[in-house]
Amino acid sequence: MADAISHDVLIIGSGLAGLRAAISAAAADRSLSVAVLSKVQVMRSHSVSAEGGTAAVLYEEEGDNPESHIYDTIKGSDFLGDQDVAERLVKNMPFEIYQMDHWGMPWSRRKDGRIAQRKFGGYSFPRATFAQDKVGFYLMQTLYDTCLKYDNIHFYNEWFCTSILRDSAFRGVTAIEMKTGDFTVFKAPAGIICTGGAGRIFSFSTYAFSSTPDGLDMAFRAGLALKDMEFVQFHPTGIMPSGILITEGARGEGGYLINNKGERFMSKYAPGKMELAPRDVVSRSMIKEIQEGRGFKHETGFDCMKLDLTHLGAERIKEVLAGIREIGIKFSGVDIIDEPIEVRPVCHYMMGGIHANVDGATELPGLWTAGEAACNSTHGANRLGANSTSECIVWGRITGELAAEHAVAEKTRSSSISQEQVAAEEKRIYDGIFRGAGSVNPYDVRKEMTDTMDAKAYVFRNEEGLSSALKKVRELKAQMWKHVDDKAKEYNTNFTNVMEIDSMLRTAEVVLVGALNRKESRGAHARTDYPVRDDANFLRHTLAYHTPEGPRMDWHPVVFTRYAPVERKY
């Protein structure tokens, strides 16, 4: 084993949360050395695919107000969001929007030179701040470029982290450098996990191929809880067959969803907000229309609905929806200027993640988490569009500052890495996976697992489907697929793929057990056998802890400040 590499703050993951955290930690104290470890080249994280907007209250003089953003977020969460967290998000956002502007973010502008905002689902005011329809990409670029100002930020491109090293506190991580295949220990008194969501556990998914639950599973294996994992957001408008996202901004700009009678069917389900009801509501409405025979059939055999943007006109589409027009032409063969495009609900976001408090602190001293990997309960049972990029940059900054402060305080204290843990991890990944044997193709196991999740844990769920899915996932786990046929050390993506599949199976199990236990319908979790929200029994968070036999489940209280749960209608 090579010598350990030491830094003051280790950030695992390089999306919006990770890069924002890096800048905030590096700026807090220029003498701190901040490392960003990413399994991809750092500017290529899945945050680049975020399209539509970043929510913030910018124009109080024009009628918006923070109270409204807070309440929209809590109502959107079906009252499972922690209310102090929603408040923290909203109060910090305007600062972040202006900070991004000062760092070069090409926000779309109004004629008066000020930052423009558009409508988004579930909000009472147009407060999705946007840069055409490539918001995530531009935010990533702005943060990546700004990171280059700091000599104390060190990028580790293509280092695959495998485990957290800990005693009573965080001590570091183990990682494999993909270029050389070397296994290395990283030491630091402070860490932040920003590894994003796990949406690749579904086949039909908007996520990048890299969005696997490596970071979630690392935390889970280190004894930390995963929270609310049964809440998976299905975005109404994924294109076929790829699952690539058409932004909610398309409906924010005035797009219609139509059924095979040509009707704007949302008038039946959410007359107040129509297509701009929250995503869970729209996705359920689409599936109901399909079930009742009012869907279209895509050439690939999928049932779908159509998104009609033709009435917006070529000029407006080219100005603010150029990216999705390009996507439609290239990946669906449809020019949205000329004709409606086929869409269906697609796995898009995980409300759950690593259990964290309002500061983004995990249960392990010295370790924080931010962005989609974290579950500080901003979004509860359903996230509003444009609130995820917001969450990433707000808690990126907060956790970066707190980790820096902690690292400064710990500077004089010496700590040591448990060699036993390092040896156990080497054994797990090299003996257990790299040198494993078996005849089952791991990629076939992945496909079966993700197809099972699509079939049984989609927009509508029930006991029978979830139980059979859990049985299937457990069977797959037991098969002989843990082997790596590529024997090279260097750039071995077969090896990293099999490690990813290992973490995907464990995470899928947590999602399914959580979904089975939650015998109610709340936000994105809709049970046909328990169609009503049940506050008496389930107004609480799900926790899952790792045991070798499968997850051990527990509950955690929701934080209420000022808002009593009411029925959620739009």
Next chain:
Amino acid sequence: MTETIEKIEHLDKKRAKEHKEKEILRSSVTLKVLRANRAAGEPARYDTYEVPVQRSTTVLDALLWAKQSKDHSIGIRYSCRMASCGSCGMKINGIPRLACYTKVSELEGSTITCEPLANFPHLRDLVTDFSQFFAHHKDMKPYVQNKAADLDPSQITKLSEFLQTPEDVDKFLQFSYCIKCGLCYSACPTVAMDTRFPGPQALGQAYRYFADTRDGASKDRLDMVDEKHGIFRCHFAGSCSTVCPKGVDPALGIQLLRGHLLGFSKSEKKAAELKDRSKA
């Protein structure tokens, strides 16, 4: 609303017909993939894979199918599969392209040759080393240089943006579409001759920040690119702009910077308007 449905049906038929005419539909293709692990001293060879394809199959889909079903050891870098992350640049039939943004049906012939990008050190199979490319980008100081760039979080109540009109944004916007995929760098004949030449990506970004009204370092930016291995090495082959998958025109950025260096500049807004990609 039945009118909409009639229109949809009509367009569906028309589209199906057009696809038949325009695209080359096959049930399978042969992928010819360059293989070598350079660190292990392996010489390059080509492996071939017969891959089933559909109308929507991209070269990335085909490569991943081969990796998952035929040969797990194919080395490839990929992530978003929607031309946003910039990972999967490679030479496809000799031309630098994104594998995820190239449909099999667009390519002629029944064999598709995949090779690593040129002008980057080769690591393994389709994977190259981007260190030098990223270093050139960093050398351009690609961030807003302005005393007021960093806001003070304790002053949270007195905030505002730098005012920029939509026209101000248009001056630099097309250059900020750059996804750092390296296709332009791979296509650049000057980079091939001089690795200290920053290359079209970095110079495009130099212009992007130069043209941003929020930036206050215009003079430094001009000085930075005006050196022995700098901007005047470009002999305007224009191949960078041809291969860019995002419609960025780095060659134009280079010309505009040169114009400023030589003391004249045309109407930049007009010049920098993004090409309408649908007509490309």
